[in-house]
Every structure is written in structure tokens, then in C-alpha cells.
Amino acid sequence: MFVTTLATALGLAMDAVAVAIASGLSVKVLRWQDALKMALFFGVFQALMPLGGYFIGAFFANALAAYDHWIAFVLLVALGVKMIVESRNAAEEKVASPFRNDKLLILSIATSLDAFAVGISFSLLEISLVETVTIIGVVTFLLCLPAVWFGARLGKSMAKRAEVFGGIVLILIGSKILIEHTGFIGLLLGIAF
Numbered sequence: 001m002f003v004t005t006l007a008t009a010l011g012l013a014m015d016a017v018a019v020a021i022a023s024g025l026s027v028k029v030l031r032w033q034d035a036l037k038m039a040l041f042f043g044v045f046q047a048l049m050p051l052g053g054y055f056i057g058a059f060f061a062n063a064l065a066a067y068d069h070w071i072a073f074v075l076l077v078a079l080g081v082k083m084i085v086e087s088r089n090a091a092e093e094k095v096a097s098p099f100r101n102d103k104l105l106i107l108s109i110a111t112s113l114d115a116f117a118v119g120i121s122f123s124l125l126e127i128s129l130v131e132t133v134t135i136i137g138v139v140t141f142l143l144c145l146p147a148v149w150f151g152a153r154l155g156k157s158m159a160k161r162a163e164v165f166g167g168i169v170l171i172l173i174g175s176k177i178l179i180e181h182t183g184f185i186g187l188l189l190g191i192a193f
Helices: 003-024 032-088 101-122 127-155 161-180 184-192
Strands: none
Touching: 003 032, 003 101, 003 127, 003 161, 032 101, 032 127, 032 161, 101 127, 127 184
């Protein structure tokens, strides 16, 4: 059971890790407090969302499953576009930090909606809920902390384009979530052939 929980935690953490790297890319100077804060936000939300999903349970499962991917898509694409637009004015004005609490809250929610859906499925299984959500939160934290630093190191070598690249990554993550949940690729392939 531990191996399954760990694999679930790793899978759920991947979107947060990608966003952490993109956020590290978008800043000129990364402070350790900012990296720690982002990793904590992501870890806490990845732990709380399955807990919330567990308590909501199957009652709302169908309604949430129909919209969670759209919510994540809109939030991530909006933030990505904003980062790209802000990068055009970066020389003239200071770009808002991705480590501000309001941005971290939006990013944390957007990257943990899948965890909420997984939590709904937990309500149908016999699991140790506290152990499971703790593992999910800790794994996310431990992966996101170095991910922010990795992004910041890359950002120093490509400082001019880092904000644009970070925005593109967020848009791609949002698109990936939408495609995975809607089968949009299958639809395109069906039309093409």
C-alpha cells in the first residue's frame, strides 16, 4: 500500500514541480524564503485537497469531475499569459513576483485540483487517510523545494526569456490538464483521419 501511495504522491506532485521550476525561471534573484514558501504552499495544498475531496465524497464526484480540468486550465493559462505580457514590460517596470501570497494561492489551487479528485476516490477505498495525505504533502514539498532552485539556476543563464518561458510552461501545463481530461487529442485525431 505504501508503494501505491508513494506513486500516487509522485504523480500528483508533477504539475506543482513544473510550476515551481517555471516560477524559479521567472525571477532574477531567488531568496531561500521564497523557495521555502512556494514548496510549503504546494505541499500543504496537495495534502489538504485530497482531504477535502475525501470528505466531499462521491456525492459531488460527477459535477466536480466535469469542471476541475477547466478550472485548472483557465487559472494556469491566465497566469501564463499574464507572465508573458509582464515580461514585455520587464525592462520598464518591476514584474510581480510569482511568490506573492495571492499568486501562490492561485497556483496551489490550480496544481492540486487533481489531488482533490483523487481524494474523492479515497472515500471509496479503505486507506489510512492521515498517512496518505501526509505522504502526498511531504513528497510535493520535497520535490518542489529543489525544483524552484533548479528553475532559478536555469533562469540566470536565460534571464531575458525566463518570464516568457515560465508563462509558456504554465499554459502548457493547463493545456495538458485539459487534454488529459477531455480527450481533445483523440477528437482531433478522429477529425484528421
